[in-house]
Amino acid sequence: MGDVDRRFLQPDIETMPRPQLRALQERRVLELVPAAYETSAFYRELWTASGVDPRQVRSLADFTELIPTFTKSDLRAYRDRTGDPFAGLLQVPADRLTSIMSTSGTTGDPELLPEIWDIAAPTPVCSARDLWEIGLRPGDRALVPPGTFRGFYDSFFQEMGIVPIYVDTWIGQGEEIVQAMLRYRPAYLQLMMPTLLELERLASRYDIREALSSLKGASFAGQPIGKQLAHKIRDEWGVELFVYASAGDTGTAWECREHDGYHLWEDLVLAETLVPERNEPTAIGEIGELVATDLDNRAAPLIRYRSGDLIRLNQDTCGCGRTHARQWVVGRRGDETVVDGRSVVLSEVWTAVESQDETQDGMFQIIRTAAHVDRLRLRVGYEPTRTTDLPALRARLCAAVASQVGVTPDIELVPVDDLLGRSSSVAKFPRVVQA
């Protein structure tokens, strides 16, 4: 089989037997712990306060039993107290870094992410195996993605043998994207929710299926996608969509062609799921909080970091043949809303919202003052070109939500573009916001 014909970019790693993968993780963790204790003021303080002597950590079992977890709030508290912008995580002098990227900042000021790298930035490089799985090969073309806050993509594409097409794919550029697709015939692009909505609108003027027909696949990040929209993209436009998510702020986790969960690269991250608020592992397959440990970060590794992502984890070999675990993102810790004693699940609201033609894109937010509230308040984005009677739409939505969720909501209807305009990130659309 020729190099480009193989399914996996790095078959030896991607299909590594799990005992071997576990041994690799253990080796790396046993290097990480003493180095972090030696060079990171944050870990030294945290572990000392927990009575941990790093010399006691001699295995992965010791690691998960002894090393305490921490959250983003712990880092912010350390930074506020000490004035250290890196919150005590940095393990090398700052002038030895290659870059300092930052988190999306959807829940506050962005957190600094110090990086050391050679050819291309870590976040793009983390997706190399995933783009290969989509089918991208040297000689293909790709539209550069819209967001840069986690690193530039052109060097990564070029080193993958892919020619970057430098076209603005930001919000409002739908027509230019369609024209660029028709002109350059790229094999890949990253889609965002606003772009998808723009393409829907352009469907009356362009043959979107034809425009997107050169794609081997498209990626979609940062938020779940509703069933209706997924159906449109896959069945009407003929595009295979690969959804990806954060791997606990250590990298990304992507769907493979099986579309059965998101692959975590376990040579790069040690993933655990713990019961929220407790240091107790969940059984494999049960919902828990993703606790991540960076295995390849030489600058400021996260070690047993509680990500706030609620996931299910499965370590069975995937249908694609890879042995690395897959995650399914269920939601965020703190997103649970209890209305008058009844738990409201985002996915149920979603099903109700996308059941109406005018709101089939599933763009909505829960507006609340606290996790426990008396009334369910929803802000729902409607498509103006499909909407003629707002009071009637509100009544139908109320009935659909009441039927699906068991709670009658108060609904604020806004044009979907206005709703998207309130988003503060290229990557994430917040589903639960403060009133």
Added chain:
Amino acid sequence: MITAMSGTRAEVFGLGRFQRGGELVDFEIGWPEFARDVAWARRMLAAWRVAAGDHVVLTTPNWEGPWASPLIHALRELGTVHSNAEPYTWDARRTSTFLRWLPVRAIIGMSEEAAVALVADASNVALLAKVPLLWARPEALGVLRDAGVRPAGFAKLGPALGLECPEKSGLHLDPAEWRVGPGLTLSTVGERAYRAVEVPLGVDGHLDQSPCACGLPGARVRLD
């Protein structure tokens, strides 16, 4: 990172588009001219005394790679440390965060909307005023100057990039690659995959043929 690349580099640097009047013009960038653009970017950075270990904030999106990537590669060759922020209003907070927490030596490509958002907060203005090199787009220059900040020009001129040196007396372009005519049109001089012939720059200004005190060669485009 442990992850390997494919082992085959792209055949060309990339394919870009620039605005000429109301139309989009496609242009290809080859590896040889990209290498020369990196070398010119290093000369511009040297004029500003940007050096290893300096912290630089880049606010150029991915799609502006044909103009910004030579600078980014030059910064990496120099051994600087860089951070990225989006050029949009809502991401001005990220630039502000970098300014507060890091010793920022340079900001590259500041947009008008980011400038407006940043100068609305007096603490940002004080921080921006301390940044030795603030390369801002033409529309952002007035906003920053009105706030008391001293930016230098950064402008996409057709397929080329114009940058001001510390003299701030007009935008330099590499004269070995580009020739600007008196009517502010751009033509290719170097051996490039895309050959521009008298492309209107689309900016208001004039050509200054006098030697620049910084010592860099070539004419400069002074913006009105």
